[in-house]
Amino acid sequence: MDHSAHVRLTNEELTPANIEGATIYGVDDEKVGTVDHMHGAGSGSTVTVDVGGFLGIGAKPVAVPISNLDFMRDENGEVHAVTGWSKEQLKEMPEHRD
Secondary structure, three states, rough: OOOOHOOEEOOHHHHHHHHHOOEEEHHHHOEEEEEEEEEHHHOOOOOEEEEEOOOOEEOOEEEEEEOOOEEEEOOOOOOEEEEEOOHHHHHHHHOOOO
16 A cells, blocks of 8 residues: 555544544554554554454454554545554554553
């Protein structure tokens, strides 16, 4: 997927309504997870990402700083994020518990 034409979200757009459910892509555009929920607001918040599993079943929730995710909209208006982490790196992180 060519992200160069996608529009990055502003800090004001980093809200649960915009990012929850967004797909996260890692190295080589591999789907590495999905945003479950957001803690805090704006650029200082933390995002819980569901990694692995199938249709949300068996997924491991991990918490990452939102600053490590680059959220953007594609040409269809769909929000997604890219990160430098691989799925394996995210799976190795501690499980997040609310």
